[in-house]
Amino acid sequence: MGFLTGDIESLLDSQKIRSMFRDFGIQTYSLERPSPRLENILTKSIAGETISREEALFLGEVNDEEIPFLVFAASKIRERGKGKTVTFSKNVFVPLTRLCRDRCGYCTFRIEPGEGELLIPPDEVLEMARGGARLGCTELLFVTGDKPEKIYEVYRNALRELGYKTTAEYLVDMCEAGLKENIFPHTNMGVASRDELAALKESNASMGLMLETVSMRLLRKGEAHYRSPDKVPKLRLKTMEDAGELRIAWTSGILVGIGETWEERVDSLFAIKKLWDDYGHIQEIIIQNFSPKPGIPMEKHPAPTLVEMLKTVAVSRLIFGEKMNIQIPPNLNSRTFPLFVIAGANDLGGVSPLTIDYVNPEAPWPQVQRMERALGELGFILRERLPVYPEFIGNEFLSNKVLERVQNVIDNSGYVAT
Numbered sequence: 001m002g003f004l005t006g007d008i009e010s011l012l013d014s015q016k017i018r019s020m021f022r023d024f025g026i027q028t029y030s031l032e033r034p035s036p037r038l039e040n041i042l043t044k045s046i047a048g049e050t051i052s053r054e055e056a057l058f059l060g061e062v063n064d065e066e067i068p069f070l071v072f073a074a075s076k077i078r079e080r081g082k083g084k085t086v087t088f089s090k091n092v093f094v095p096l097t098r099l100c101r102d103r104c105g106y107c108t109f110r111i112e113p114g115e116g117e118l119l120i121p122p123d124e125v126l127e128m129a130r131g132g133a134r135l136g137c138t139e140l141l142f143v144t145g146d147k148p149e150k151i152y153e154v155y156r157n158a159l160r161e162l163g164y165k166t167t168a169e170y171l172v173d174m175c176e177a178g179l180k181e182n183i184f185p186h187t188n189m190g191v192a193s194r195d196e197l198a199a200l201k202e203s204n205a206s207m208g209l210m211l212e213t214v215s216m217r218l219l220r221k222g223e224a225h226y227r228s229p230d231k232v233p234k235l236r237l238k239t240m241e242d243a244g245e246l247r248i249a250w251t252s253g254i255l256v257g258i259g260e261t262w263e264e265r266v267d268s269l270f271a272i273k274k275l276w277d278d279y280g281h282i283q284e285i286i287i288q289n290f291s292p293k294p295g296i297p298m299e300k301h302p303a304p305t306l307v308e309m310l311k312t313v314a315v316s317r318l319i320f321g322e323k324m325n326i327q328i329p330p331n332l333n334s335r336t337f338p339l340f341v342i343a344g345a346n347d348l349g350g351v352s353p354l355t356i357d358y359v360n361p362e363a364p365w366p367q368v369q370r371m372e373r374a375l376g377e378l379g380f381i382l383r384e385r386l387p388v389y390p391e392f393i394g395n396e397f398l399s400n401k402v403l404e405r406v407q408n409v410i411d412n413s414g415y416v417a418t
Contacts, residue, residue, distance in 0.1 A: 042073040060262035074314035074344030081322025082346040091139035091350035092132030100145025102228035105297040129181040139387040140178040146190035146230035168196040175203040186387035205388040208251030215264040224258040244279025249392040253286030257304030284325040317344030390414020
């Protein structure tokens, strides 16, 4: 019996897992052992060593026959750090303003003045927070466009009527109001200053900013980030660096399939890892697949394949090791999310009983019971978490007023008490 073959037979002993691979066109395995170099990389990874950039680049060349070996290694590492627990949060998605000065080629979130309300007014924000809390939601997810006040006078006027100069100022007050309703804010406002981050930390359980990619090439005309000044990688990395210095529990990640090469994808993951190594504040990595939609500039751009995504999720686990939380959005992978859990993911992100995903409105949230059932068939347990992960709950990453409320809703494991 070849190297790892017995372990793979054990992994695929479940008829459910075998059929999942087969249904999506992946052979359960057809080799007795991986190639010598792949064998060496996977052996080191399973032993607890972090793979290098060069090794991650090599893994992008793994052929379909060898995918199960890569998946097995990522599964072993995830299980060592996370056991059989898969997490999610129950949220209310608040698109505080959908105006944005960026014009990303894949975006349906952004609107122009006249295409919708300029911002959600305070009374509606409070109504959403209270409605979510009544339904048992613990995350108040604030998402905004990037700095619309810099280009839209009508928006500046709307803010001024409410007593604010910037979106960040408005966010601070809305987060404070939301927290008082016993639902925990998680803010994703794009590139932010250190002062803005510090103000938001007082009421936020965690915050986030997708790096998306470190590729400067994608800022060129005709590419995904053309005319998007806030997608300059060094600006996004600076925001995350400031968050690390401020001790803010942070969510980041990459957007897969927007025209980046495998090398650029790997470099993006390692850029996030460097921040994690330097500051220790990255609580979660999202591996989000691009989804084509009618009416966007990238409408005809192909979505990443299942094999691409499997490789990316598994390699992310090998890069970050057993401790990192790796999320795959279940609404963008409604049939395949259990396969990505097998490949190293351990989180399914925010799911809302009240609001749609305004970033991907075509993709409805799956029912929690369905996720629980699908994962249960594979031996996993679904647990509800707060927007801040258990390992970040404490005085280092949470303000006193957030921590006090957090401690009222968690059990001894740090998950939402049932």
